[in-house]
Amino acid sequence: MSRAPLPYSPKILDLFRNPKNLGRMEDADAWAVAGNPACGDMITFYLKVSENEVIERASFESYGCAANIATSSILTEMVKGKTLKEAWEISWKQVSEEVGGLPSVKFHCGVLAVGAMRRAIREYYKRKGKTPDWLPKDITFEERQALEEEELAKRLAKRIGGSSVA
Amino acid sequence: MGDVEELIKAHGELKREVYLDFENSSPVPGEILEVMLPYFNRVAYGNPTLTHKPGWEAYEAISKSAEKIASFIGSKEPEEINFTPGETEANNLALIGAALRRKEKGRKILVSEVEPLSILHVCRMLENYGFTTVNVPVDEEGFINLERLKELADREVILASFMAVNNEIGTIEPLREAVEIVKDKSPEAIFHTDASDAYGRVRFDVGRLDVDLATISSYKILGPRGIGALYVKGGVSLEKILEGQFGTQKLWPGVENTPLIVGFAAASEKAFSNFDGNVAHMARLRDKLISGILNGLDGTILNGPLGDRRAPDNVNVSFLKCEGESLTVELSLRGVYVSSGSACTRRILQPSHVLLAIGRRFEEAHGSILMKVTRYHTDEDIEYVLQSIREAVSRLRMIYGSMGG
Ligand code: FES
Numbered sequence: 001m002s003r004a005p006l007p008y009s010p011k012i013l014d015l016f017r018n019p020k021n022l023g024r025m026e027d028a029d030a031w032a033v034a035g036n037p038a039c040g041d042m043i044t045f046y047l048k049v050s051e052n053e054v055i056e057r058a059s060f061e062s063y064g065c066a067a068n069i070a071t072s073s074i075l076t077e078m079v080k081g082k083t084l085k086e087a088w089e090i091s092w093k094q095v096s097e098e099v100g101g102l103p104s105v106k107f108h109c110g111v112l113a114v115g116a117m118r119r120a121i122r123e124y125y126k127r128k129g130k131t132p133d134w135l136p137k138d139i140t141f142e143e144r145q146a147l148e149e150e151e152l153a154k155r156l157a158k159r160i161g162g163s164s165v166a
Numbered sequence: 167m168g169d170v171e172e173l174i175k176a177h178g179e180l181k182r183e184v185y186l187d188f189e190n191s192s193p194v195p196g197e198i199l200e201v202m203l204p205y206f207n208r209v210a211y212g213n214p215t216l217t218h219k220p221g222w223e224a225y226e227a228i229s230k231s232a233e234k235i236a237s238f239i240g241s242k243e244p245e246e247i248n249f250t251p252g253e254t255e256a257n258n259l260a261l262i263g264a265a266l267r268r269k270e271k272g273r274k275i276l277v278s279e280v281e282p283l284s285i286l287h288v289c290r291m292l293e294n295y296g297f298t299t300v301n302v303p304v305d306e307e308g309f310i311n312l313e314r315l316k317e318l319a320d321r322e323v324i325l326a327s328f329m330a331v332n333n334e335i336g337t338i339e340p341l342r343e344a345v346e347i348v349k350d351k352s353p354e355a356i357f358h359t360d361a362s363d364a365y366g367r368v369r370f371d372v373g374r375l376d377v378d379l380a381t382i383s384s385y386k387i388l389g390p391r392g393i394g395a396l397y398v399k400g401g402v403s404l405e406k407i408l409e410g411q412f413g414t415q416k417l418w419p420g421v422e423n424t425p426l427i428v429g430f431a432a433a434s435e436k437a438f439s440n441f442d443g444n445v446a447h448m449a450r451l452r453d454k455l456i457s458g459i460l461n462g463l464d465g466t467i468l469n470g471p472l473g474d475r476r477a478p479d480n481v482n483v484s485f486l487k488c489e490g491e492s493l494t495v496e497l498s499l500r501g502v503y504v505s506s507g508s509a510c511t512r513r514i515l516q517p518s519h520v521l522l523a524i525g526r527r528f529e530e531a532h533g534s535i536l537m538k539v540t541r542y543h544t545d546e547d548i549e550y551v552l553q554s555i556r557e558a559v560s561r562l563r564m565i566y567g568s569m570g571g
């Protein structure tokens with residue numbers, strides 16, 4: 001219940017100040033949202049993909065804390081020039097390392113960024129109507145976390161109106 | 167994880183800074199610090215219970231401070247002022263001390279659902295020891311629902327705790343009415359109020375209100391942190407909650423912190439020396455800030471009431487499509503320091519319980535910003551804050567973008 005002490009890394013502060021690849025992508029080949037405004041955490045991840053399944057561009061929109069914005073931003077950089085398979089394999093831990101480490105209460109923000117990116121990749125294949133064999137059938141940890149957060153938001157939202165107290 | 171020193175360096179130099187996070191901590195103004203300084207090493211540095219000059223000096227300084235503070239809350243007996251290390255400790259002492267002392271008489275505790283966590287969490291702890299807590303709801307401006315209180319109060323109630331002014335949304339509670347209702351239903355019940363956000367800003371008189379216990383805090387009136395007090399009406403007895411060597415403070419053991427106590431009294435004197443003038447100044451800046459935000463930006467909601475029913479220092483606004491934690495960081499980069507009730511500022515994904523209690527939706531609570539103005543703030547400060555908020559909100563809303571929609 002305590003408030004988190006949040007010693008962000010200078011890198012997070014820098015990315016928060018100057019996010020790269022910010023904004024809606026009109027010509028995206030696929031995009032996905034993860035999170036829920038009820039949790040205060042939401043990311044939209046856009047992908048522009050070439051014929052040979054290489055990510056040409058990625059961009060994001062974010063509603064959330066400074067870590068949410070920073071991890072989304074760095075992820076758009078990290079996936080650039082990678083094949084969809086390579087991008088898929090980026091874990092939230094790598095994202096965390098790339099921003100100079102996340103405070104533990106902010107792990108889930110990095111997880112959400114990866115969850116949004118993977119959803120966008122699934123969306124891409126869905127639109128193409130194909131399923132590469134490397135694409136896991138079951139949802140991965142990062143995607144499940146996004147899902148759980150969305151469900152938690154729903155549950156919490158339902159409890160408003162009750163008399164529960166933080 | 168990042169090195170904080172580097173973070174501060176990266177944050178950079180600021181040409182202007184306006185601190186408004188008086189809810190959570192306060193800088194000590196020079197004029198108060200000056201009064202405190204001699205007490206660290208020049209006078210009254212002894213233990214006030216001992217028989218030597220520095221001890222007697224300390225005893226005198228503490229008694230004088232208690233006398234002043236007692237007079238400001240309408241108490242005639244300085245012994246009714248019990249110094250504690252802060253609001254949290256005073257609230258713990260009040261609730262646990264009263265519940266333990268009354269446990270043979272009953273088990274029911276009444277509180278409002280917008281009490282600070284140093285009340286609500288203590289209640290939860292007491293529930294593990296066989297007490298029951300009943301939460302009284304509030305309306306959409308944060309006022310205690312007195313009709314519900316009438317229904318919920320009965321002879322079983324041994325203890326009631328209702329804050330005088332809400333710390334998050336500034337609601338000035340109908341305390342007198344609440345005391346009457348509780349005492350009417352249960353004359354033996356102890357009535358406690360956390361008056362930390364009333365003291366020095368909203369008229370508050372323990373005699374007129376007829377409360378048994380009242381918590382006040384030093385840093386909330388620009389005194390030093392680490393000191394507060396519990397007013398205990400003469401004749402009301404509490405169980406101690408800490409054991410050890412007791413000195414001048416009958417309910418709190420340990421060596422008295424004379425410089426902080428003196429600082430608390432000095433801060434009180436400053437707040438009360440031109441009370442009406444200070445309050446008028448704060449209320450004017452408060453309204454300037456509120457109307458500047460509500461009129462200057464779309465998607466904004468005021469949390470809590472307006473005008474005389476609101477504490478003169480409190481501003482709490484929700485910004486839609488703006489998450490509050492990133493707003494605190496963004497404003498910090500512009501030298502404006504505020505706090506937020508967003509879930510992202512807490513360990514669990516749940517926003518301020520006060521904002522939920524007044525019916526705010528989660529996305530509204532997440533975008534909330536809490537600010538408090540003081541007698542030291544100027545019109546230029548408020549104009550700078552307004553401009554910074556406009557810029558910060560529009561940048562964060564740009565990051566929000568269309569959100570895929
Ligand atoms: S987005 Fe809510 S904690 Fe990071």
